[in-house]
Amino acid sequence: MPHQNAVVDTAALMDPDTYVDGVPHALLAELREQASVHRVGDFWAVLRHAEVRHVLRSPTVFSSHLGGTQVRDPATPEALRYVRRMMLNQDPPEHTRLRGLLTRAFTPRAVARLTERIEGWAREIVGRAAAKGEFDFAKEVADLPLLTLAEVFGVPVEDRGLLFDWSNRVIGYEDTDYAASSAFTGGTDLARAALALRPAPGPDGRMPDPRTRDGMPDLYAYAHGLAERKRRSPGDDVMSALMAGDVSTEEFENLFWLFSVAGNETLRNGIPGGMIALLSTPDAPVDDLGTAVEEMLRWWTPVMNFRRTAAVDTELGGRRIRAGEKVVVWFSSANRDPRVFDRPDVFDPARRPNDHLSFGHGPHFCLGAQLARAQMRAVFGAVAALPGRLVAAGPPLRLRSTFQNGVKSLPVRLAAR
Template sequence: MTVDPTPLVDPRTYLHGVPYDLLAALRAAGPVAWVDEPPLLGLPGGPGFWLVLRHAEVAGVLKQPQVFSSRLGATQVRDPATPDDLAYVRRMMLNMDLPEHGRLRRPVARAFTPRAVAALEASIRANAVTLVERVLGDADEGTFDFARDLAADLPLLTLADVLGVPEPDRWLLYDWSNRVIGFQDPEYAGSAAFDPDAGTALARQALRHRPAPDADGRMPDPRTRAGMADLYAYAHLLAESRRRDPGPDVMSVLLAERGDERLSVAEFENMFWLFAVAGNETVRNGLPGAMIALLEHPAELARLRRDPALLDTAVDELLRWWTPVMVFRRTAARDTEIGGRPVRAGEKVVVSFTSANRDERVFADPDRLDLGRRPNPHLTFGHGPHFCLGAQLARCQLRALFEALLARTTDLGYAGEPVYLRSTFQRGVKRLPVRWRRAAARPSLP
């Protein structure tokens, strides 16, 4: 029987969760499947793509950048609207191949070494405790929105440290992420949660460049420079501030580079975009996804409470089970093959992290959450030269937040149904009502 993959390209599918049964059927049929791209929700049709489903083939595509290029068509599944849009996004590290990719990655990598992350860990743990104590307050039990009240703010506080963004401006990052990641979701596409009166003069100046909706109420495509003019304005204002008063943050490091590793204006703008958006979203959606995983597996939640030392392996299993970034695109640079299927030069190749992380050939009983799973070669952070720089930072944030929350509560459960993001790219959680009961004794601050 032929399996129809069309639901995978409709963002409305994901309002009801990931279609794991469909992915499993496609994976059983072969390592890759051809997927058409019909016109949908105002987007024009596309040429279609090869969807890579199995773990071995996904890893194989990602570690061969000379065959499967990030630059040729960039890394978003839908093609950029114009040649100019494509040319601009090619200046982002995410959309580069070697050697250019290495030139940009090397200076940034210094901010994400184990030693650098360890230096941030105390601050991350303190922020996690502060956020948990704030939502619990003085009550013995209650409810809160895990997605908004905890999961949204911790990565914003962390990124403010990493990027050198003044803390009052951190909710600007939230709006930018919403507009980019949620462009298929009307609730997020015009996000304006940031209060200018609570921000800095830099933020208010940048907001003068915020794009306005058109006559139909639609914001311009956030995958273009015009669609994120306020972000780029802020990047330049922040750069001026960092040049005057440099610190240990990533922006100061980049601005201090000289010679061959010095960034062009377009590269700097796109690097800020990458950190402000991509650096936020994986953690922001990984956190509530991890909470859902634990609520759906109460025995594993109880296991984690009994053995907090399990957190290190638990974090990776939670990220495997949820997988915030579902897909990424490459373009075949020459005629080749994947799993015995011929792929022609210029064809789109889309790797499914969601499918690879549930591949029965690699993970025993893959739909089951096992917080002690070893080994756990999940691909949540990618593979090969584009492996996520912030992987350790993401793990640190998940560990810190659940350590703080579980230490201060004895009971957690759903207080309502989760609300998911309408997106084919990010497995997002917009709202997650959680009920809680406080632990009898409050732990000391870290």
């Protein structure tokens, strides 16, 4: 254990170039053993499991609304007002009202009704890719969350490429290659009207800031048009249910932004992250797929951190935190806290119990957790059913991001068992 007063350089934690080589788990471990809470730049980083849980279940002390949930501050007061309208960046009671309207769409029973279709899509996607012999696992399986989202939210399936484009632009804000890589063409008349508003990269190659309404005009145009259609001709989907409830068009548009990004990107990185976990321990038996999926989520941790803002003066982990200061919970660290997890750096597909925090905790616990688990079980069930085993065909290419533990490319090939 390092000396309690040892000085550790924390700058790498907020340098996106760090994550191109992987999450700095050694640095996080060193800091975590010194203290549960550290000052990093202009925020407090919360690194231990117990303290992360405490922050997440205490919205009256650690607010999602005051400054939003991203470490980087919105650029202008108007941008802050914009992000505050989203459910992700709200506190009770506003958050509770919107979440209540959505809860019935994500119950285990509702997910079970979709499971057979999800499993069929997964078998088709994995089987088609494996038939090539060698393929990019990250890119091939990316269609599953898109198909699932289109089904759940009533988006025409031919427009699902728009969801891919939008999530790339939001999550790839720190990775210009990723952000501008997936422009979509075609789709329905609603999609074509939205595409006419798609912004172009600037002279520096960067897309406009996606955390502003002006940065995503095509998404909002599509959401507005979809809302009007659902209001006129409701279907059996989440968006129709929202429009039938007490949800304004603006709230609908912001929820659509959240679903399009969070509902796609987290799983799109969690699935190849799970494959990397399996490749790291090829001889570890997977006796229970559900247990293995939970360990994939712990070991890979797709969303690395989330911000809160102190609403009052408080104390956390022996640190005095003032009202208005940023407090950032670090899931990548909490999920490897040895106080909770034995041999935390080892991927153990039989690990039980597994109290990981990859879906959060408290009032903002991920609504789509059951849906995400169903999709991961479907993918890796399809992988297990292949007539051979998948092995690495090259190193993974990681996303340049301080927020998402992303995988841009994962070359694999089908080999004999």
